[in-house]
Amino acid sequence: MRHAPRETLARHLHDHAFAAVVLCGGYVEAGDTGRHWMEAGDVLLHQAWESHLDRFGRRGAEVLVLEIDDAAASRLSGRIADPDALVRLAERDRAEAARLMLAELGPKPSRPADWPDLLAQALNDDPALCLGAWADARGLRLGSVSRGFRQVFGMAPVGYRLVQRTRRAIAAVRATAEPLSFIAQDCGFADQAHMSRAIRRLARTTPAALRKAA
Template sequence: MLARHSHAGAFAAIVLAGGYVEAGDTGRHRVVAGDVLFHHAYEAHLNRVPRTGAEVFVLPLRMPRAMAIHGRIADPDTIVRLAERDLAQATGALLDQVQSRATVIEDWPDMLAQAILADPNMSIGAWASDHGLHPGSVSRGFRQEFEISPASFRVSVRAQRAILALGEDKALAQVALTAGFADQAHMSRVLKKATGQTPKRVREQHAQVGGSADPRAKILSELS
C-alpha cells in the first residue's frame, strides 16, 4: 500500500494495466485498466494495490480539475504515445475521449465520504446516529479505509474547496467562509499545513500555471 500522500500539481492517473483502490480527498475509487483518475493540486490520497500490481501513466495537467473525477478511455496507449511527443496534445486528446464514471458506493465509509463531500458542514455524529452506528465505530472504521478520521477528512474537503476557489477572483475572507472555515485565519492555518503554502501563494500558483505540476514531469510508474 502507498500511504496517504499528496502532489503539488494537478495530474491525471491513467491505468494501463492491473488495478487498485484509491481512497482520498475525493472519496474512494476502484480502478482498472482504461480508467482515469483526475487529481487537483495538493489533493491527498492513499493507494491499495494488489500483489499483481498496476501500471499507471501520470499525465501532468496545466489546469485545475474541471470535470468528473473518475473517467474511462478506450485507448490509453494512444494518450501515452502522444504524451511522449506533446503533453498539451495528449491532454487535449484525453479530455476529448474520457467518459465519466459514476462513483460506486459499496459500504458505509463510501456513504460517509460522499456525504461529507456534499456538505462539509454536516454533523458526523448525527450521520452516525441516523445510520445506526456508534460514533467511535464510525471514526475507527473510516480511519481504517482512509487513514484519517471523518473529522480530518472534513477539514481536507474544506481545504480542497478553498484551493480551487483561490483560482477565482474572490476575497480571501469570502473564500474561507464559502469553503466552510470559521474565518480567513483558520483557512490560512489549514492550507499552510496541507500545502506548505499561504493562500496568497496558492493563488499565485493558480495564476502562473493553473495549479499544475511541471509540464515536463511525465512519469510512468509501477505500483506494487
C-alpha cells in the same frame, strides 16, 4: 509508473494536477474525492493539493501519469478505449497525449457504495456536516465510524472534513475577489487566521499568494 503486487502507498499529497491512466492491473485509491476502484482503461483526474492512498491488487499495476490543468480535473474520472495508443503518443508528445485523453474520456460505470464511501461523499458535499448526527441517522457508533473510516481513507473523518473545508477555501480564494474573512466564515472556519493556517498546511503557501498567482 510500475507498482508491485499487493503494494500499498500511504496517504500522500500531490502539488500539481495530473491524470492517472491505468494501463494494466488495478488498484483502489481512497482520497479527497472518495474511493475509486481502478482497472485497465480507467482514468482518474486529480486537482492540485489532493491527497490519497493507494492499494494495489494481486497483479500490481502500470500507470501512465500525465500533467493536466487544474480546471480539467473537475470531471474526476472516466475511461478511454485505447490506452496503448495513448502511451505511444505520450512517448512523442506528453502534452498532446493529455489533450487527446481529455477529449476522448468517456463515462465510467458507477460502483455500489458502502458507508465509508457515503460519508466521504457527504463530507465533500457539506464540510460542515455533524459527524455524530450522521452516525446516529444510520445506527452507527461514532467511535466505530471514526475507526472504520480511518482504515479505508488513512485519516479520521474529522481530519477529512477539515481537508474538504480547506480545499473549498482554496478554490474560493483563487476564483473570487471576496474578502478572506468572508471566505473563512463561509467555509466553516473559526476565523481568517484559522483558515490561513489550514491553507498553509495543505498548500504550503498563504491565501494572499494563492490569490496573487491566480
